[in-house]
Amino acid sequence: MAARTQATRLPATDLVRMGAIEKLTTRQDFETWSFLVTSMLGQFDLEDLIDSTIPRPAEDHPHHDRWSRLSKKVRCWLTLQIDSSIVRELRDESSTGWSIAYADETYEVIRRIIVGHAHTKAKSTWKSAIFMKREDYGSVEQYVTAFRQHVKAANLLKTPISPFCASLLLLEQLEKELPGWTGSIEAGFRSDIAETMTENEFHEICCAAIDEGNNDNADRSKPTSDKPRSSDPNGNTSSNLSSSSNGQTHIQKHRMAPPKGKSARQYVAEWRAHEPQRTPEGNYNYNIVR
Structure with missing residues (x-):
């Protein structure tokens, strides 16, 4: 099997019409521009022509001449897809020894200009x-x-x-x-x-x-929930904070006591006769009076 070259997957004809893409202007745009270039060339099986890791065909290769024509065509197309300021830098680079005769080296020099190579x-x-x-x-x-x-x-x-x-x-x-x-x-x-x-x-x-x-x-920004309040058997909620008539807040002390009309002895007897109940916090939930 012959080794792969840039001429291996060429289209059957030189008559390919590549449309324009958004021009390359800044470093931040290079990856997007490169993707668009590859996508456009891929429609015509020409993407190998800008890949310098794939060897060029030898001069005695049967498709060398067609490869040369298509590579130069892609090279010209590439120069039309970059901003004029980059074109000027491309021209300057070529005058200092960088070859841009074919598509692969032209693409590489554009990359070096935009991304940098020092x-x-x-x-x-x-x-x-x-x-x-x-x-x-x-x-x-x-x-x-x-x-x-x-x-x-x-x-x-x-x-x-x-x-x-x-x-x-x-x-x-x-x-x-x-x-x-x-x-x-x-x-x-x-x-x-x-x-x-x-x-x-x-x-x-x-x-x-x-x-x-x-x-x-998001979890850190959630407000903390209020401290659970205790409930008496009648469903009334209470807090251990209350305000006095003069507007001052003071802590109320809770104590266990029998309901009105029931003696302490009766209350204790009934209390012992029933199975204790606990609140969700694990506290006994008997009548709480102030």
Whole structure:
């Protein structure tokens, strides 16, 4: 079986019409723009032409000439999908030695212009993600969102943080705030998770962390319930706080006493003859008089 090249999956014809997509203008838009580029090219089986990890066909390849024409066509299309300021930088880069003759290298230079390629930037971005702290952000959602963005940026700059490592860093920062949840996530890791964890799984953990953090904040913000009041046998509720005629609040003292018209001896005899009843708090619920 012949080795795969950028010419392996070319369409049968050069007559492809690629529509316009939203132009790339800023660093924050690169991932969305890249997705739209890949989606558009994928309709015509041309997405391999911007993938520099796939080798180009040799000059004696039977489809080399068609690959060359289509690659240059995609290159031209790419330059029309970026802002004029980026076009100027692209032109400057080509004048300093960066080749942009074909689609794959043109796409790579655009990525370098937007995302950056200096070693110092890659290092600082990677360190920002690795050493990011939860306490530097007002909420779990803010921290998780910023951390995920930094991980993406580090990976784009070729200083990758694996999904598993990113998950461990995230869980470590949330451990004090969400101990039960982080413990359950780690306990559920499969034995080969370090080698097999995917980007989607990492993003699922991020989304779950945000939900858990929001739920925790909602629970903390609930008002505390009033202290339960005792009830007498007639269904009247009472509090151990009352106001006197002069408006001052004082604590009332409760004591056990027989009802009016019944002697203490009769009351005690009846009391002993009946099975004690308890309130939900575990206290005996006899007649309480003040």
